[in-house]
Amino acid sequence: MTAPSSTLDLRRPVGKFVLNGLAHVGRLSLMVGEMARTIGEWRIWLPRTFTEMWNIGVGSFPIVVLVSGFAGAVTALQTGYQFSGNIPYYVVGTLIVESIVLELGPVLTALVLAGRIGARYAAELGTMRVTEQIDALETLGRSPASHLVIPRVLAGAIMIPVLVVFANVVGVYAGWVSVQAVLPVTDADFTYGARVFWRPFDAYYSIIKAFAFANCITIISCYMGFNTQQGAEGVGKSTTGAVVSSCVMILLLDTLLAKLLLNQ
């Protein structure tokens, strides 16, 4: 008697998963290759890049300030809760500045922007795909990469690090103000603590992370939008996929960069 068809045979789903993954990598590489090929069409992408920079920078500024402000305040309040009398007060300054600049500023900003910018780009390009607008560009002999992808990726790569700098400043300031409500920390203690363990590389590290996250958000969301299928449902799937994939990649990159740049 033959064995019943193996319901636990994982070869088929695993194979399908691997093939799908490789197909994504291939299509993503083609898109990046197309971007590289059309980078010379600066007359096309430059004006659109300024528009996108305005959309990302000005449009995202309020939410970034709000999130980083609360992150700084909560970090300060939790520090106050855990603080015992045996630790010098200036350490609070170190904790808040390093937490915000190294981790919370770039990561929280990137996660918020993955939702705001990533969802928007995936939905925009996805709608353009299902309504044949991208096909129309191609039939007009124009490159969708120089018209749609390069401006978005460049604008993100420039503006997201700028937003992270603002997030860091606002987060540290909010932490400074908030900690004084729970601990008897003077301004001199705080600034001394902030400076004593500060290295200029911390600021560079924050910007490097922001730059990596920016590329991750914009490239993934443009890719997902570009490969949208099946009408409105497809646009919804692409948008969700863009946000989820961007968030996961941000966390992976966060770990990878910490290992590569801080723990050599």
Added chain:
Amino acid sequence: MIELRDVYKRFGTQVILDGVNLTVNEGETLALLGPSGTGKSVLLKHIVGLIRPDRGQVIVDGKEVRKLNRHDLRDLRETIGYVFQNGALFDSQSVYENIRLGITDEAKYLDDDYCHERVARCLKMVNLSPETAAKYPAQLSGGMRKRVGISRAIAGTPKYLLYDEPTSGLDPVNSDIIDDLVKSLADGLGVTSIMVTHDVKGAFRTADRIALLTGGKIVQIGTPKEFMASTVPEVREFLERDFGNVTFAA
């Protein structure tokens, strides 16, 4: 000249084109009829290189589309104006910007004075006022969107015009306006046109030849008169749907 030789295309397990052979001569207007889902739009997209055939050849101006490199494909596309079913206008851009994108010559595209003059001329050719240029696609009616789509397609002075269901979703009056426009553009510009349509009456009004695509194959092709006289069952069924159960004289 546009030529399709034994073109075969399937999506998954579904065979869409099953050995299509078709020749469209210089300067003629061909109407491609067929029921929904028979691959009329897919066939059109093969011509402009948006879809590659699984087998067979698509030849435009003596060049096989599948074998063209990126640069040559771009050059070929500049000779083809494609009118999409729903216009496919860029929502975030004005009518002016939409039509301007159709100007394929890069030097002319960057010349603002030329572009304004050209856009106004293209709008006039489709019976739209110059003021339409400032509007956005969302501010236009269905018929106007189709006409702007045609304007964009002709802005680059193409040699070929491909229409994908230009009258779908329009009322009879607007359908007639679009049909007249297709006819006048073919006569006035001397372009070679292929019009994919469900509208049999429109096809008879505008086309020099009519083809019926069904079951993945061209089952009949000929002049309107020959088409009317056809005894092919699929043709009869299609004609009787629109013209009623009448006997057509050859």
